[in-house]
Amino acid sequence: MNQTTTNLSRDMHYLQLLSNSFPTIAAASTEIINLEAILNLPKGTEHFLADLHGESEAFLHVLKNASGNIKRKVTELFAGDIRDKERRELCTLIYYPEQKIELIKAAEPDIEDWYHITIHRLVAVCRDVSSKYTRSKVRKSLPEEFGYIIEELLHERTDDTDKAAYVSVIVDTIISTGRADDFIIALCNVIQRLAIDQLHILGDIYDRGSGAHIILDTMRQYHSWDIQWGNHDILWMGACAGNDACICNVLRLSLRYANLATLEEGYGINLVPLATFAMDVYGDDRCEEFIPILLKGNSLDEKTMRLTAQMHKAITVIQFKTEAQIFKRRPQWQMEDRCLLEAVNYEKGICTIGSKDYEMTSCHFPTIDPADPSQLTPEEELLMQKLHHSFRVCEKLRKHMKMLLSHGCMYLISNHNLLFHASCPLNADGSLKEVEIYPGKRYTGKDLMHNIGMMIRAAFTSDTESEMRQYAKDFFLYLWCGKDSPLFDKSKMATFERYFLTDKDTYKEEKGYYFQLRDSEEICDRILDAFEVKGPNRHIINGHVPVHASKGENPIKANGKLMVIDGGFSEAYHHETGIAGYTLVYHSRGFQLVQHEPFKSATEAIQKGTDIKSSTQLVELSAHRMLVADTDKGDELRSQIEDLRELLYAYRHGILKEKK
Structure with missing residues (x-):
């Protein structure tokens, strides 16, 4: 018996289950073709944000403009064709379609002409942001009421003389039936949706600013985030x-x-x-x-x-x-x-x-x-x-905490990047520090993060034994201010001293060794090895400690191995950092760090077409354009393809019968 047959006999139960989804040779073959094709699409765009601290208005704007990515695409598409003011107006429309349409209708003398021009421009932008996805994925992103129409417009061009009249009639009919406003709003929302494939929030949604609950209400509807x-x-x-x-x-x-x-x-x-x-x-x-x-x-x-x-x-x-x-x-x-x-x-x-x-x-x-x-x-x-x-009885708070539990963890490994909020506790020599979390139980690195996450969940799980559940509840305080907490990692939290003692020397909080040693590429590699992060271009991405850009501090550390993206989203930190936050963008060409100036208001953005002033720093460019095949999703798809090939073998050798 060859190796394939041995594997089949071991995995027959799984293959029988798989055959329910792919009951024939044709179905399995088609799926293999589909998955192989997806592997060769460009990698989706990931956005990394940290330390939002309740700044809901600035956060929502960054989400709408995709850290300037939409503005960049509009500029590339229409540079030389339309004026800068018109490009700004188009961007603002994409960010705030409902409000902007009302302002335009009040001032535009020929609204039908504006509808025609705008719909064609929005379709061009939507076509560009959707180009790296399969038709199936794009289709799932479309609103039900306009899905068919948008899909038709995305895949037909006015420069195709055979289809020009067809496209023109679609747009004319949208306007004549009084659906132009709703269609434009739907199209703008699709552009926003497709501009960001995955959103990573590296902690601290709460405190200082007044809109943490607004941020989480937004995330309840968001397509893909952690x-x-x-x-x-x-x-x-x-x-x-x-x-x-x-x-x-x-x-x-x-x-x-x-x-x-x-x-x-x-x-x-x-x-x-x-x-x-x-x-x-x-x-x-x-x-x-x-x-x-x-x-x-x-x-x-x-x-x-x-x-x-x-x-x-x-x-x-x-x-x-x-x-x-x-x-x-x-x-x-x-x-x-x-x-x-x-x-x-x-x-x-x-x-x-x-x-x-x-x-x-x-x-x-x-x-x-x-x-x-x-x-x-x-x-x-x-x-x-x-x-x-x-x-305890606040239903909305419990729903939001449930969201944090279902979408969250202490750390994440995503596409060769290790994400955690603050620290991985270290000893003075840079070795991983053992930390006791359960009585008598000590862990380091990945095991430490995992077991802390399990304890946090235990505090919300009704079947946890009462003594353990009480310890888990108490442990939230240690995570907040404990010396060896990966979320704090300082000698003390000097809250009492800052309120009540006159001697400011007592206010000092000595940072743990992670913060002292993280500029070392060797130390970062040691941590990445401990977390089993693979790949030649691997990174640690953190927030937590504001980067003092105004004093020349660089958010890129350890020769590019570590990126700290807390640039002070919260107004409380603006005087310290000199800026208003960083976002990190990881697209198919590589990493870009976007540095933001303070956001004035959504009202000003809508009325004057202003945007957050941002500057972009290239962190790392890939030697080749990264494809889905280069990502974690690619590993998953290759595993699925291997399983489907085994299913084909089983069908073709009579081990399983097709379900025709």
Whole structure:
């Protein structure tokens, strides 16, 4: 018996199942032909974004313009044929079709002529962005009501004299039946859809900006995306799972930036109990350390500012208490030194860390018992019960967390690229560090990331045994601020020090060895080997730490092996980075890093045709145009082809009968 026959006898059950989908030699052969053809199409375009931090308007614009990719295609198609202003108008129409059409109809004297010209131009753009996909894939992207018409227009040209009248009548009829607006909107949405084949979000959708819930509402409808969880995402996941320390951190960060829209409007979290408690307890406190940071377009009157500061202090004190309770419950984390409420001399107004005394900015803590600083008062207990209930019963929050679980993980290997949000913990010599996550269980690298991901899921799984589930819920706090957490990887989170100590030297957070060593190509190769990332052109792609472009920092590190794409999407970081974020584009020609300037507003983009000002840096060009065959999808398709060839062998040698 030859090797093929041996394999067939071992895999007969699988082949019988496969024969249900391909019941004849003709069906199996046709599929092989189809898959072989797909292998030779250009690779689809991947987009990488990181650290969105609730900046929904800028994120949505980058999604609509495909990081400038649509503008580039419009320029290539129409350069020399139409004026620059018309190209800008066409791009804006593609990004915001509904709003732009209304403006044009109000100002355009010959709307039918505009419809004719615009539809033909949009069809040309759509034809260009769809050229690297199979007809079947394009067809699946088309809206049902216009699918047939768009497909016909994509595959017919007006320069074909035999079909010119046919195409012209289609466009005339779209206009005469009053469907031009809807057709243009549908066509623009298809262009947006096909411009990005796969979207990778490298973490931190939440906090600082006010639109995290809007971003996730958008992603619910998005065709293909994944996320590598960031520390801020984990914080919200922990809050949803019922970790009170995470709930406090979520509230504290929202109040710090006076961003209550996500909590109140996005998720309907009731903050009245917190406001009432804060006014009662801190009504006479100036709460100067807790005055919120106001971002773009956010202004508060004096009364609201004062109340926000009081709420901010109230939840911060409760946060330090609930964190201390968990640190004491989990001594194996070795984080009891962060129970700093116990290090305060409340009479003298000093805090002793190590052997050194530090002056406090203020020492007004009416809810703290110096004999047991981490104990909540009855009023704080009641408040936390109400807040805990609000987070646990919020249906929309749970849906969004379910999305993060279903589309997310701690790391991803995609087309020879290793994606994770922040860090892979290392020792001083660059070797992978063992980290204890389960009691007595230590892991490194890929195993560490995998088991953390499993623990996160365990916190949301009802059949997890109660003790393990409680540990998993507690572990969200370690992931947020633990020294060896791959999502943090610093010596400490100096939140207490920044609020309450006058000595700014105490604010320093020493970065882990990953951040100190990641400029080394050898270290990056060691990590890639540990994660079993194959290929000659392999990379690590991270976010998390803003790149200070204004100070000359380069996001491309380790001789091109590592790319850091957190350029400060959030306005809170613009003064640090000097820019407003990076996006990384990986198309069939190679990698392009796109550096963005701050986005003003969608309204200005619609009315004035402005776009995000972006500059593009070529990171790495491929020696040949990459095909589907060069990707993970190509490996998958080759495996399917091999299976189908075995099925053909079985049919042709009578091992299986065709189902005619």
